[in-house]
Amino acid sequence: MSSSLVLASASPRRRELLNQIGLAHTVLPVNIDETPLDNEQPLALVTRLAQQKAEQGFEAAQGVTNVSQSIVLAADTIVVYQGVALGKPIDADDHNTMLSKLSNKTHQVITAFSIKSSQAVYTEAVSSDVTFMALNKQQIANYWLSGEPQDKAGGYAIQGYGATFVKHLSGSYTGVVGLPLFECANALKRFGVEV
Numbered sequence: 066m067s068s069s070l071v072l073a074s075a076s077p078r079r080r081e082l083l084n085q086i087g088l089a090h091t092v093l094p095v096n097i098d099e100t101p102l103d104n105e106q107p108l109a110l111v112t113r114l115a116q117q118k119a120e121q122g123f124e125a126a127q128g129v130t131n132v133s134q135s136i137v138l139a140a141d142t143i144v145v146y147q148g149v150a151l152g153k154p155i156d157a158d159d160h161n162t163m164l165s166k167l168s169n170k171t172h173q174v175i176t177a178f179s180i181k182s183s184q185a186v187y188t189e190a191v192s193s194d195v196t197f198m199a200l201n202k203q204q205i206a207n208y209w210l211s212g213e214p215q216d217k218a219g220g221y222a223i224q225g226y227g228a229t230f231v232k233h234l235s236g237s238y239t240g241v242v243g244l245p246l247f248e249c250a251n252a253l254k255r256f257g258v259e260v
């Protein structure tokens with residue numbers, strides 16, 4: 066029986082990114098506790114969460130007969146400023162504080178992805194540097210009202226209006242959106258999944 070690719074994610078962005086490179090897949094949403102452990106550094110956090118999502122997805126895939134030979138892909142994305150992971154803004158004030166920090170500065174977006182089959186597991190983290198233009202309070206308030214930042218770690222989306230804030234990007238654009246396609250496609254080859 067040939068193996069099939071399963072994306073363990075509820076994220077429509079990750080689905081679209083896989084579709085962009087023509088990788089047929091089944092979607093199996095997973096739900097894990099994303100609370101950091103005590104003193105857990107951002108890189109360790111994002112790597113652990115991606116791996117946990119892949120493991121949970123793999124377990125869940127075993128219960129579904131047509132994906133029993135599955136190769137499961139999962140990912141996690143975090144925004145890091147001065148070594149600290151930023152969560153999702155809880156309200157307009159919190160969002161203002163968050164984007165005021167990112168204004169006119171460079172921060173990191175780290176996406177870790179994990180691939181699990183019955184034989185192996187592979188996990189990799191890809192970090193990108195993103196530099197924002199200077200933002201004033203009015204711009205931040207208007208952006209909040211657009212509805213885009215509400216459910217976004219770091220309070221913005223580069224694939225949306227947030228693109229207009231990004232002065233410079235060094236790294237992986239698709240990694241910032243949620244799945245670094247270059248690294249992911251290379252890693253999938255080792256699992257026999259070709260683009």
Ligand SMILES: Cc1cn([C@H]2C[C@H](O)[C@@H](COP(=O)(O)OP(=O)(O)OP(=O)(O)O)O2)c(=O)[nH]c1=O
Pocket residue numbers: 073074075076078079094095118140141142143144153174216217218219221222223224227241242243
């Ligand atoms: C910086 C940035 C963050 N984000 C945010 C949105 C999410 O809050 C975060 C990714 O969250 P994740 O927890 O990685 O993923 P998810 O909860 O959306 O989906 P799943 O766990 O099921 O795979 O990245 C963007 O969408 N675009 C961006 O440019």
